Amino acid sequence: MKDSEHKDGTVGKALAILDEIAMAGRPLRLSDMLATSAYPKATLYRFLQTLTSQGMLAYDHERQTYRPGLRLVRLAHAAWKQSSLAPVARPYVDALSTELGETVHLAQLDNGQVLYVDKRNAVSPVEMFSQAGKIGPAYCTGVGKAMMAFLDAAELERLIPKQAFHAYTAHTITSADALRTELVAIRKAGIAFDREEHEPNIICIAAPILTPAGRVVGGLSVTSTTTRHSLGALESMKPALTGAATQIGKDAADWLFPEQDRTGI
Amino acid sequence: MKDSEHKDGTVGKALAILDEIAMAGRPLRLSDMLATSAYPKATLYRFLQTLTSQGMLAYDHERQTYRPGLRLVRLAHAAWKQSSLAPVARPYVDALSTELGETVHLAQLDNGQVLYVDKRNAVSPVEMFSQAGKIGPAYCTGVGKAMMAFLDAAELERLIPKQAFHAYTAHTITSADALRTELVAIRKAGIAFDREEHEPNIICIAAPILTPAGRVVGGLSVTSTTTRHSLGALESMKPALTGAATQIGKDAADWLFPEQDRTGI
DNA sequence: GATTATCGTTCCACTATTTGAAACGTCGTT
DNA sequence: AACGACGTTTCAAATAGTGGAACGATAATC
Numbered sequence: 001m002k003d004s005e006h007k008d009g010t011v012g013k014a015l016a017i018l019d020e021i022a023m024a025g026r027p028l029r030l031s032d033m034l035a036t037s038a039y040p041k042a043t044l045y046r047f048l049q050t051l052t053s054q055g056m057l058a059y060d061h062e063r064q065t066y067r068p069g070l071r072l073v074r075l076a077h078a079a080w081k082q083s084s085l086a087p088v089a090r091p092y093v094d095a096l097s098t099e100l101g102e103t104v105h106l107a108q109l110d111n112g113q114v115l116y117v118d119k120r121n122a123v124s125p126v127e128m129f130s131q132a133g134k135i136g137p138a139y140c141t142g143v144g145k146a147m148m149a150f151l152d153a154a155e156l157e158r159l160i161p162k163q164a165f166h167a168y169t170a171h172t173i174t175s176a177d178a179l180r181t182e183l184v185a186i187r188k189a190g191i192a193f194d195r196e197e198h199e200p201n202i203i204c205i206a207a208p209i210l211t212p213a214g215r216v217v218g219g220l221s222v223t224s225t226t227t228r229h230s231l232g233a234l235e236s237m238k239p240a241l242t243g244a245a246t247q248i249g250k251d252a253a254d255w256l257f258p259e260q261d262r263t264g265i
Numbered sequence: 266m267k268d269s270e271h272k273d274g275t276v277g278k279a280l281a282i283l284d285e286i287a288m289a290g291r292p293l294r295l296s297d298m299l300a301t302s303a304y305p306k307a308t309l310y311r312f313l314q315t316l317t318s319q320g321m322l323a324y325d326h327e328r329q330t331y332r333p334g335l336r337l338v339r340l341a342h343a344a345w346k347q348s349s350l351a352p353v354a355r356p357y358v359d360a361l362s363t364e365l366g367e368t369v370h371l372a373q374l375d376n377g378q379v380l381y382v383d384k385r386n387a388v389s390p391v392e393m394f395s396q397a398g399k400i401g402p403a404y405c406t407g408v409g410k411a412m413m414a415f416l417d418a419a420e421l422e423r424l425i426p427k428q429a430f431h432a433y434t435a436h437t438i439t440s441a442d443a444l445r446t447e448l449v450a451i452r453k454a455g456i457a458f459d460r461e462e463h464e465p466n467i468i469c470i471a472a473p474i475l476t477p478a479g480r481v482v483g484g485l486s487v488t489s490t491t492t493r494h495s496l497g498a499l500e501s502m503k504p505a506l507t508g509a510a511t512q513i514g515k516d517a518a519d520w521l522f523p524e525q526d527r528t529g530i
Numbered sequence: 531g532a533t534t535a536t537c538g539t540t541c542c543a544c545t546a547t548t549t550g551a552a553a554c555g556t557c558g559t560t
Numbered sequence: 561a562a563c564g565a566c567g568t569t570t571c572a573a574a575t576a577g578t579g580g581a582a583c584g585a586t587a588a589t590c
Binding site (some may be wrong): 009011012014018021051053054056062068069073074075079132 | 345349
Binding site for chain 4 (some may be wrong): 274275294295296299306307310329
């Protein structure tokens, strides 16, 4: 299939290059990318010039390297404010974190992955942008599994092939079938656990954020460590967690679709 | 001059449209943009399709509106981590905010404007992404003036025409000449004040963040209100502020240009 | 100090993509 | 039933992107 290969024309190609640089996690030079990238030298060069001139990339003269540019930060602020659940969820996330005294994560699905859009850490106050915008695997995080469990079949089948099923720990789910089984259980329970599936000693309880109509819009989780809590202790937080998730879902629906199915009158 | 008119080809045009939507601050429909935008309907439509398909925009079916998309948040995380001063400055910003018990802002110049890249609020813990990515005017904020005061003449002359000189308050500087005079004073003092120039009752003291070689890389400020502090009280914070700024500048230089002018050996 | 890699930059004929006026569908209003 | 306001699609003309190859500037090797 010629999918991401040559679609969305010039703009798509430019954004693919942007992604490559962002994902690299370190400044790249032209020759670095030449090895990986599908484009010939002159073409790549021109794209880098354009993106730099646009402020989407920052160019380091001394080292001749390209990094993601600050214009992205500006644009993302708008995206976060207008398109993420964070502004709506903020009061509930605050309250939950204060009430439980634990770290709370707010996430949304983006392209088969978990995108963290907010975080409240009860212990050390701020650590935010360091977390907001961060992505994680869906198949081995609490929020990821909670959200997937409540997707309709068609959407779920689109996401499953995108999972890497890399075994981060001995507890990581490593097959699509095992994941499907787990998701059925989560759907029944209404809650998901991360049993040290992503990082050793890190456990969490997570709930999906659903609109009253049942559409998945995000996920909410409380994270702790095995030294501080047992899974059972986390389970006792379920009422507070699902309560907050329900409220956020309701507010989000009003925000997203102000005209609701008003059956009365 | 045909400057931003038709440069950087297709990519530039697409990004201009992205900007327009991000700046609007609310979801826009095709017809909304048709009035403003320089492009004909079909062209605009195609760009919106492309950007949406790329995740740079999110499309709302019910209302047929476009908003900035979550892919931006993902990309911005990388930009923030790799291209902003925030990771380097974090420990100093933390310490300064704790020491003074006041709100601390970390900013950089972006395109003639002040881009806030981090914030530490001593009172209410987190409010971050809500501030990181936010932009403000350079000519009437403490950090903006502090940074401009230490630019070299050529750079400064590029920025001044970009200032709007809108009179937010009775104290706002409203002319290029007045600004130049103020910048000379700031350069001499090594510190800038915001004397309710942007918002009534809001005052701040700001220092530039300079590399040891003297290049401006950012600005650092402590903000308060006229009810809590006088300008004199803020001035007493100067040592702590400039100390932190100097440290950040040194660390940033090492980070940005590890090969320094080592005159010794 | 000359020779050779390496890497970024520029050129330009060739080609694929973008362009936008006009036509078309769809839905809500008159 | 006709109209109007919008979003969507079409298609030939116009424009912008492509990339092999040549060029220059450093840095590495002999």
